Amino acid sequence: xxxxxxxxxxxxxxxYSDHVSDVEIDRCISVIKNFPSKLKNLxxxxxxxMLDTQYxxxxxTVRQLINHLSDSHMQSFSRFKLALTEDNxxxxxxxxxxxxxLQDSINIPVKPALYLLTGLHYRWFHLxxxxxxxxxxxxxxxxxxxxxxxxxxxxxxxxxHCDHHLRILKI
Numbered sequence: 001x002x003x004x005x006x007x008x009x010x011x012x013x014x015x016y017s018d019h020v021s022d023v024e025i026d027r028c029i030s031v032i033k034n035f036p037s038k039l040k041n042l043x044x045x046x047x048x049x050m051l052d053t054q055y056x057x058x059x060x061t062v063r064q065l066i067n068h069l070s071d072s073h074m075q076s077f078s079r080f081k082l083a084l085t086e087d088n089x090x091x092x093x094x095x096x097x098x099x100x101x102l103q104d105s106i107n108i109p110v111k112p113a114l115y116l117l118t119g120l121h122y123r124w125f126h127l128x129x130x131x132x133x134x135x136x137x138x139x140x141x142x143x144x145x146x147x148x149x150x151x152x153x154x155x156x157x158x159x160x161h162c163d164h165h166l167r168i169l170k171i
Contacts, residue, residue, distance in 0.1 A: 008059075009164070010164070010167040010168055010171055011163055011164055011167050014157055014160045014164070016153050016156070016157070017156060020152040020153060020155075020156055022133070025136065025152055025155065027159070028156055028159035029125060029128045029129060029155070031159040031162050031163060032121055032124055032125050032128060032155075032158065032159065032162065033121065033125040035121055035162040035166070036114065036117040036121045037118075038166055039066070039069070039114065039117065039165075039166065039169075040114050040118075042166065042169055042170070043062070043066065043110065043169065046062070050062065051063040051066075051110060055168055055169065055171070056168075060100050061106075062169065063105070063106065063110055064100045064101075064105045064106060065100075065165065065168070065169070066110045066113050066114070067100065067104065067105035067110070068096060068099070068105065069113065069117060069165060070112075070113040070116045070117050070120070071094075071096065071099050071100075071105075072096060072161070073117060073120055073121070073124075073158070074116070074120060075094065076154070076158050076161075077120055077123070079091050079140055079154070080124070080127065080128075080151060083138045083139055083140040083151050084131075084135060084138055084151075088138075088139045088140060088141055088148060089140050089141065090140070090141045090143055091140050091141065091142055091143070093143060093144045128155070131151075135151070136150075136151050136152035136155070137150060137151070137152065138151050139151065140154075
């Protein structure tokens with residue numbers, strides 16, 4: 001059982017912190033900036049057979065995982081922008097498992113997802129670099145979690161998400 005848990009969470013499960021320092025914010029912004037190039041360097045020479053292999057038993061294929069990354073990071077970027085432009089908006093959730101079963105996640109090359117991540121993270125990085133501490137304290141409401149999420153805490157989650165999936169692909 002430990003091996004399955006390690007394959008699911010090779011860097012451990014994410015836990016929100018009560019206090020996010022400026023140093024941690026800078027580290028997370030750096031993760032956001034560098035993620036697409038790290039992902040591309042890791043998988044750019046993988047064959048279709050490798051991309052169509054499940055990374056763990058009963059898990060997605062690598063191809064689905066890479067498309068999941070573009071889907072989830074688009075959602076996250078939108079959530080940041082909503083929180084920055086609206087007063088504690090209730091975000092729209094989505095069923096990531098069902099999205100991963102759609103044909104664009106299963107059958108097409110991963111290059112479009114990598115291109116999307118590259119452009120998206122470029123924009124996201126530049127947005128994050130302009131935010132003040134007050135803006136990082138803005139919030140959105142997550143209905144599935146039934147909680148208000150502070151942007152600086154959400155940033156730590158998405159830095160974890162990047163590191164988590166890079167480690168999964170290295171196993």
